[in-house]
Amino acid sequence: MQDLKKAPIGIFDSGIGGLTVAKAVIDALPHENIIYFGDTARVPYGIKSEETVRAYALEITRFLLNKGVKMILIACNTVSASAKEEIIQAAGDIPVLDVITAGTRSAVQMPDHQNIGVIGTLGTVNSRAYVESIHAFDTTIKVNQQACPLLVPLAEEGWIDNDVAIQTLHHYLDHFDDSGIQTLILGCTHYPLFKETIPSVLKNKDVKIIDSAESIAASAKQKLTEMDLLNSEGGNFQCYVSDRPQRFHELAERFLGRELTTAVEVVSLDK
Numbered sequence: 001m002q003d004l005k006k007a008p009i010g011i012f013d014s015g016i017g018g019l020t021v022a023k024a025v026i027d028a029l030p031h032e033n034i035i036y037f038g039d040t041a042r043v044p045y046g047i048k049s050e051e052t053v054r055a056y057a058l059e060i061t062r063f064l065l066n067k068g069v070k071m072i073l074i075a076c077n078t079v080s081a082s083a084k085e086e087i088i089q090a091a092g093d094i095p096v097l098d099v100i101t102a103g104t105r106s107a108v109q110m111p112d113h114q115n116i117g118v119i120g121t122l123g124t125v126n127s128r129a130y131v132e133s134i135h136a137f138d139t140t141i142k143v144n145q146q147a148c149p150l151l152v153p154l155a156e157e158g159w160i161d162n163d164v165a166i167q168t169l170h171h172y173l174d175h176f177d178d179s180g181i182q183t184l185i186l187g188c189t190h191y192p193l194f195k196e197t198i199p200s201v202l203k204n205k206d207v208k209i210i211d212s213a214e215s216i217a218a219s220a221k222q223k224l225t226e227m228d229l230l231n232s233e234g235g236n237f238q239c240y241v242s243d244r245p246q247r248f249h250e251l252a253e254r255f256l257g258r259e260l261t262t263a264v265e266v267v268s269l270d271k
Contacts, residue, residue, distance in 0.1 A: 005231050008033040008238075009220065010064035011073045014056075015043035016156065016248060017189035018075030019255035021099065024192075024217035025073070026237065026256070029224070033234040035067050037267075041243035045078040046123025057083040059269040061090050063240075070229055073216055074098035075189055077120060081129035095223050102219045103185045103212030104133040108141070110208055112182040115142045117207070119172065120187030122147045130187055144179045148172040148188070155190040158254055161197045169194065169201040177203040185210040193255070239264045 009029075011022050015038050022036050037060050039045075045053050057079045064072055072091055074080050079087075080098035088096045107116050118130045125147040134143050150168050159165045176184070184207050186192055192211045199205060224230050237260075241248045245264040252260055 004070055005229050006033065006234055007068050007070035007229075008035045008236070009071045009073065010035050010037070010067065010069035011075050012037040012039070012057075012060045012064065012079075013075040013189060014039050014045040014078065016040070016251045016255060017152070019252055020189050020192040020213040021073060021075035021216055022237070023256050024211070024213040025220060028214075028217040028221050029230070031231050031234050032224075033231065033236045033238075035064060035069060035238050035240065037063060037240045038242075038248060040241045040248055044123075045076065046121050050082040053078055054083040054086050057087055058090055061087050063267065063269055065091065065094065069094065071220060071224065072096045073220060075213075075216070077124040077129065077187055077189070078127075081124065081127045095227070097216055097219050097223065099189065099212040099216050100129050100133050100187075102216035103187065103210055104130065104137065105219070106212070106215040107183050107185050107210045108134065108137045110183050110210075112208075113141060115144065115180050115182050117176050117179065117181035117184040118143060118145045118187045119148045119151075119184065119191060120145070121152065122149050124187050130185060142180075144176065144181055146172055146175045148191070151194060152188065152190045155193045156251055160193045165194065165197060166201060169198060173198065173201050174203075176207075181207055183208045183210055186212060189213060236262075238262055240267050241265075242267065242269065 009032050080100040084098050125145045131143045134141050154165055192213050241264055245266050249264045
């Protein structure tokens with residue numbers, strides 16, 4: 001059992017955004033070894049068919065399982081919406097957590113949760129994955145969605161609190177001014193970078209912000225504790241990508257808020 005405690009947590013995303021999940025996991029579980037995979041050769045997933053997304057996700061799942069992970073975190077809203085059940089089946093006894101379920105659980109556990117706002121990419125909003133996930137808990141909850149596609153390139157540019165970012169956030173979030181939302185789920189893994197800026201833009205300052213990256217990190221800690229699999233002496237972080245490691249390395253340090261001490265390795269999943 002001790003060896004399994006030292007086994008890494010596998011985290012994957014279609015690209016860079018899932019590093020906000022990695023950061024939250026590092027903060028919550030600093031002694032865990034982590035393997036992160038970003039499918040940078042095939043990003044974005046949101047414009048691809050569900051069949052294609054499932055195929056990609058299962059390739060990555062097999063890669064992580066071959067690395068001996070003790071848990072898999074789906075840090076991609078598109079994959080969470082399209083392929084969660086297939087990944088759970090492929091993983092067997094290895095627990096699988098996803099950002100949509102984690103974010104939903106955090107939102108519905110808030111004292112005031114009868115009117116929930118969700119911001120995400122066009123693909124996530126159009127999939128209605130958060131609506132379905134929230135209504136699986138309680139069909140009476142009102143869900144108000146807003147797509148915010150420009151926030152992804154702004155996050156990757158590092159423009160998270162300048163005039164352009166604030167104007168863009170107003171363009172999207174003014175949608176909620178008279179909506180009565182009580183909580184707002186950040187339904188894209190890029191969006192936690194705007195977490196400090198968003199409250200200043202919202203008309204209702206009492207709206208609670210739900211960071212699904214923090215939510216899934218908390219769920220991971222709880223699950224590993226229940227399974228007696230917490231590591232007490234690790235802390236290694238290794239990144240793998242399918243393309244453009246140099247660009248990934250630059251963005252990774254911005255998203256993680258810390259220096260990457262190991263090289264980003266490129267792997268080909270179809271070989």
